[in-house]
Amino acid sequence: MTRTIGIVGAGAVARALAAALTRRGAPEFHLLVWARRLEAAAAVAQLAQSGQLVQGRASAAASIGELRHCDVILVAVSDAAIEAVGELLLSEFTTQEPGSLSFPQAILHTGGARTGEDALAALASLDTALGSLHPLVAVSGDAAPAPELFAGMPFAVEATTAEATALARDLVGAMGGFEVELPAAPSRSAAREQKTRYHALATMVATGVVTLVDQAAAAMASADPVERERFRRAYGELARSAARNVLRDRGASVLTGAIARGDDALVDRHLAALAGTPNEPLYRAVESAARRMLNEPTAETPDPS
Ligand SMILES: NC(=O)c1ccc[n+]([C@@H]2O[C@H](COP(=O)([O-])OP(=O)(O)OC[C@H]3O[C@@H](n4cnc5c(N)ncnc54)[C@H](OP(=O)(O)O)[C@@H]3O)[C@@H](O)[C@H]2O)c1
Structure with a gap:
């Protein structure tokens, strides 16, 4: 089954993820991109349709609420904005279809310094796993990043459920990357401290x-x-x-x-x-x-x- 991946943001990492997830040889994904400027989201989606990217399908979402039916959402916004995006997702998801129990399987941010549970705490009441998928890669602001940018590169992933962790690992594999596993932390606070140190x-x-x-x-x-x-x-x-x-x-x-x-x-x-x-x-x-x-x-x- 083709997975639908929501991408929030249209900066360097959002563009690199869009390129890598539609590279030749990756499983086929449908990407739905939301950014606070529609034209910026459309430009990321356009990358997929322009021949620069070679697999899958991508489109821009006019509202962040449209990402609700994605299988997974990757929040690739500035670190300082991750919490606000979590709050926005909560408000859009709960006001659009109140009472519905269908949410993405996982919502993962791409920041390296905080766990998903910590940075996306606003979403804790939803039936969705929270986590992070951090490319340990220096991503510059290329308008059209190479689809192979993440091939052979390390990623740190973690999530609140084993299924979501496995899903994050699948995405890393689809982009040609590998996981750099952080040592098991004895508590949530130790995991938070470890991520900031990493x-x-x-x-x-x-x-x-x-x-x-x-x-x-x-x-x-x-x-x-x-x-x-x-x-x-x-x-x-x-x-x-x-x-x-x-x-x-x-x-x-x-x-x-x-x-x-x-x-x-x-x-x-x-x-x-x-x-x-x-x-x-x-x-x-x-x-x-x-x-x-x-x-x-x-x-x-x-x-x-
Ligand atoms: N660049 C790297 O080397 C790298 C590597 C690994 C991980 N990361 C992580 O990936 C994330 C994104 O980094 P980046 O390098 O892609 O940053 P970036 O190029 O500066 O892009 C940031 C994106 O966040 C959006 N944004 C900022 N505030 C927002 C808000 N309040 N609501 C909605 N969207 C907002 C921006 O939208 P506008 O365009 O409208 O301002 C832009 O699309 C960060 O957590 C970063 O730590 C970065």
């Missing part, structure tokens, strides 16, 4: 890479934008090679450079070269993280893949 660290990694590359390029280029772009490209490629090493091997063996080699004289020269600049504290923070990594016990850990 997301803080994701931000540290994604924002860290981008800002370190940008700061290094800016420092090399002074005020020349062409020069800055040249160095952004160069340090960006360096970041890509370092990330490749992280994925290829484990432990401190993937560290390269003066700190890893124990060349303290060179580290001192680096620090002298950066002294008094905004990059000095960044270098020192990276140095201390690298030294912690180098001092970790080297016991063999099993490969989780």
Whole structure:
């Protein structure tokens, strides 16, 4: 049976989900997109019809209440708006057909920092599971994202029922992604704290890479934008090679450079070269993280893949 998936939002993640759920080889889904501007929702649906997307069917909903008969709803709006969208869904669903017991099987938001039960608490009285499906991916604002954007990429999923968790995992599989399972939490409050910690660290990694590359390029280029772009490209490629090493091997063996080699004289020269600049504290923070990594016990850990 073809599943109908409601998407709320028309931003970067909503567009990427629409593209990935209609990619070649995915099961056939019907997408129903609602956003607070109808033309923005229509543009997301249009992606599916334009030949950019290759499977399924998509249309825009004029009212969020139309999503009530979807099998699952993905709420892909700004984190600060998830609660308000939960309240809007509750009010639309309960005023449109009061007394009806038919609701989506699950309503999942795409934010990384909060559980579904927490962020969508307004919907707790409905007979629908609440959860989250978070792509651990840096999604930029491409108007027409690649259908394969999520292929081979990690997602964190959780939901209030086992069926809804399985459904979220199915959607991840349909997009070609895989699940990064968070450790079992002993209580709801521990699960909430764990999600925020997981997301803080994701931000540290994604924002860290981008800002370190940008700061290094800016420092090399002074005020020349062409020069800055040249160095952004160069340090960006360096970041890509370092990330490749992280994925290829484990432990401190993937560290390269003066700190890893124990060349303290060179580290001192680096620090002298950066002294008094905004990059000095960044270098020192990276140095201390690298030294912690180098001092970790080297016991063999099993490969989780
Ligand atoms: N971008 C990423 O790398 C990434 C990765 C993983 C997860 N996420 C998560 O995915 C979610 C969406 O992120 P995004 O990057 O797609 O954000 P985005 O590009 O800024 O899009 C946000 C969307 O939310 C809508 N919105 C904002 N306030 C709203 C409200 N009160 N009612 C209804 N709609 C509202 C916006 O509508 P308008 O266009 O009308 O303003 C827009 O369609 C967030 O929870 C984010 O943490 C993002």
